[in-house]
Amino acid sequence: MASQETLREEPSRGSLINDPKIRGLFFQTLVIILLFGSIWWIVNNVIDNLTRLHIASGFQFLRGRAGFDISDTPIAYTSDSTYGRALVVGLLNTIIVAAAGIVTATIIGFIVGIGRLSQNWLIRKICMVYVEIFRNIPPLLVIFFWYSGVLAVLPPPRESIHLPFGSFLNQRGFYITRAVWGEGSWLIAVAFVVALAMAWFVARRARQRQMATGQQFPVFWTSVALIVGLPVLAFLLAGMPLTFDFPKQSTFNLTGGFQLKPEFLSLFMALSCYTAAFIAEIVRAGIRGVSKGQTEAAGALGLRSGPILRLVVVPQAMRIVIPPLTSQYLNLTKNSSLAIAIGYPDLTATAGTVLNQTGQAVEGVLIMMIAYLVLSLVTSAVMNVVNARMALVER
Amino acid sequence: MQEHDLSWVRTEMVLAEPAPLGERGAIAWVRKNLVGSVGDTILTILGIAIVAWILPQVINWAFINAQWTGPDRTVCTTAAQGGIQPEGWTGACWAFVNAKFGQFIFGTYPIEERWRPILVAILFAALLVPMLIPKVPRKGLNAILLFLALPVVSFFLLSGGVFGLPVVETPRWGGLLVTLSLSFVGIAVSLPLGTVLALGRRSKMPIVKLLCVIFIEFVRGIPLITVLFFASVMLPLFLPAGVTFDKFLRALIGVSLFAAAYMAEVVRGGLQAIPKGQYEGADSLGLGYWQKMGLIVLPQALKLVIPAIVNTFIGMFKDTSLVLIISIFDLLGVVKQNLSDANWATPQTARSGLVFAAFVFWLFCFGMSRYSMYTERRLDTGYKR
Structure with missing residues (x-):
């Protein structure tokens, strides 16, 4: 009995120095002291430096007049607008180029x-060459190549290249026909939303019915008919409120239409080409990750190659593909900050200008960091939802 | 009744018949790989059309019509633009690359001092090549020389100021020299720092763990440009008045910290793949934390993630081109800067210069990725269960 009593006691360690708990506590205290010490030192230095440079800290500067122009403005903006609005314009541009x-x-x-x-x-080799080229050169170089190697050497506006659908291509960008929506076009948007809702509802009911009775329903074609048909019907009912604004060639420039500027085009093309090479590798790995037995088993069940791909291979491949795909989307969003190199006014570029004009370096960099963090978190949240829907449901 | 002798038994194997004619040779290969079905044939025709459209244009531009040497822009411009080429000529202006080659490699490093970067490059190659060949012994010594001795020696060689070498300020460094030194230091710093961060993230000490998680996730959530902005705009504010340090050094810090966060996640993947028995085995032998990690866990974990580490290196090598945004001129920066040289302003200059830069970047990245594939195959045998 006595020996059991001694066993139950805490084992003696000889010295406190060798106790992992004490050591851990000591080490963490040290880390905290160092951390707060350096934060205190940095904050002191920052305050010193700011007072020396006569810069007031805080976010009041956001209400000041910006005084600079932005070339691409998705919302109304003039040089009389505030710094805050300039930053919002930049953020919107980032979102637009990243989404596209x-x-x-x-x-x-x-x-x-x-x-x-x-x-x-032949197709295999062409695709391989594409991937190996774009995967191994910096995205910034791809952007420059599109900007100064391709778009800048296009002919001047007077000798614009004519493309189908009344669009033009020249040094100043890509001019496309703009659709001008007249009165009553809200009806079309409403019809579209209603069609989407109905398609979703039909798909749900069809699945329930198939689960219960085994009868199939042509969901895909019904959805297409709904999503295309309803807006067209609304369009006809509203009296066809749509006119087109074609770009027209005048003596020196093109007028009318919608102009995609070379800055946007080269950034968009470069990001797409560059990231596509990585996505291609992810997709390939995903499809190859589905074992051949799955395809063969589906074939043995009597499925044809189309349904095998759609019902057996793709759902399993998506499970492998989605997580790395998410990180590629995040990379693309982050790479869109390269816009600053060619002067597309994205968030980094406008924040950089604001930062230079006001000297509010701390706040400017902070806003940039937080905005990108939020964008990243939102993208990964959306992709996590998709991933959860795709994930293997195990019993 | 006639008796049959059935006792004959064949003693040798029948030789395999050669495959039918339709299944071998070039024709069968074409049938199988190019014109297997109607859809396949259409794809092949489409592919041939793409190749026939692009390839002659590329070859014409890069080789046949290209101008290799010349004093200035006249060799790369048409008569109407003030040059010597016939109307409608398009070809690469390699003469531009040729004339600026020294700048592309060394930046504005003084010409009479260029033997110093060349010497560093030779030392680097002499240490790197045996490091990469698995059969060469003494990897430990080699690694110490490469990752500890070489950076110090290179620093003094490149910046000068000792042994009577004239000082060369970092703003004069440029081109491939900057690209390689940035990425090398980034690699040499980010691997150990990333390993420490990964260990911290898996640590049992809550505060250390929290700090590591915050750092890793924060840095991975923002673009490198923002980190570089931070390093170039905010870092000076953090220091006491009057203390400044080199812009090149700030860029180095930014790139290294950025790469370390990504490296930490790669190493963490390796740490997670090591079975728990290894940790417990080390514990039961009485090893302390650093002994356990340094002798048992990390050697296995790092070996496991070598391909991913190399991928991170490739990413970082490409990312160094971003320093041109805070006006440090790496290879891409110098090329970009020279595009606006009035002496060489032709419609072909931008394309030629950028294709040259792309080719150099591509060579390095492709080389690294092939090496990583080779290592992956070589190490694959050891860890399969």
Whole structure:
């Protein structure tokens, strides 16, 4: 009994120095002291430096008059607007270019990725060359190449290149036809939303019915009919409130239409091409990650190659693809900050200008960091929802 | 009744028949790989059309019509633009690259001092090559020389000021020299720092863990440009008045910290893949924390993630081009800067210069990725269970 009593006691360690708990506590206290010490030192220095430079800290400067122009403004903005509004314009531009880039990169990436697994030797090689070229050069170089190597050497406006649908391409950008929506066009938007809701509802009911009775319902075609048909119907009902504004060639410049500036175009094209190479590799790895037995088993069940791909291979491949795809989307969003190199007014560029004009370095960099962090978190939150829907549901 | 002798048994194997004619040779390969079905044939025709459209243009531009040497812009411009080429000529202006080659490699490093970066490059190659070949012995000594001795020696060689070498200020460094030194220091700093961060993230001490998580997730959530802005605009504010340090050094700090956060996640992946038994085994042998990690866990974990580490290096190598935004002129920066040289202003200059820069970047990155694939294959045998 006595020996058991002694065993239950805390084992003696000889010395406190060798006790991992004490050591841990000591070490963490040291870290905290060092951390707060350096923060205190930095804050002191910052305050010193700011008073010396006569810069008032705080975010009041956001209400001041900006006084600089921005070339691409999705919302109303003049040089009389505030710094805050300039930053919002920059943020919107970042979101626009990132969203457009994500969509295009995904499309190109999936095509190239599937192409790399094609039966066809030539297609396989072409896709491989594409991936190996774009994966191994810096995105900034790709942006410069589009900007000064391709778009800047296009002909001047007077000798614009004519493209289909009344669009023009020249040094100053890409001019496309702009749709001008007349009165009553809100009806079309409403019809579109209603159609989306109905399609979702039909898909749900169809799945329930198939689960219960085994009967199938042509969900895809019904949805297409709804999503295309309802807005068209609304369009006709509203009296076709749509006119087109074609770009017209005048003596020195093009007028009318919608102009995509070379800065936006080169950033958008470069981000799409560059990220697509990475997405292609992810897609390839995803599809190859589905074991061949799955395809063969589906074939043995009597499925044809289309349904095998759609019902067996793709859902399993998506599970592998989505997490790395998310990080590529994040990378694209972060790479859109390279806009500053060619003068596209994204968040980094406008914040950089604001920072230079006001000298509010701390606040400016802080705003930049927080905005990108929030964008990253939102993107990964959305992708996590998609991922959760795709994830393997195990019993 | 006639008797049959059935006792004959074949003693040798029948030789395999050669595959039918339709299944071998070039024709079968073409049938299988290019014209397997109607869709395949259409794709092949499409592919041939793409290649036939692009390839002649590229070859014409880069080789046949290209101008390799010349004193100034006249060799790369058409008669109408004031040059010697016929109307409608398009070709690469390699003469531009040729004339600026020294700048692209060394920046504005003084010409009579250029033997110093060349010497550093030779030392670097002499240490790197045996490091990369698995059969060469004494990896430990090699690593110490490469990652500790070389940076110190290179620093004194490149910046001068000792042994009677004239001082060369960092703003005069440029081109490939800056790209390589930035990425090398980034690699040499980010790997140990990333390992420490990864260990911190898996530490049992809550405060250390929290700090590491915040640092890693924060840095991974923002673009490198923002980090560089931070390093170039905010860092001077953090220091006492009058204390400044070199812009190049600030960029180095920014790039290294950025890469360290990514490296930490890679190393963490390796740490997680090591079975718990290894940790417990080390504990039961009575090893302390650093002994356990340094002798048992990290050697296995790092070996496991070598391909991912190399991928991070490739990413960082490409990212060094971003320093041109805080006006440090790496290879891309110098090329970009020279594009506006009035002496060489032609419609082909931008394309030629950028293609040259892209080719140099591509060579390095492609080389690294091939090496990582080779290592992956070599190490693959050891860890399969």
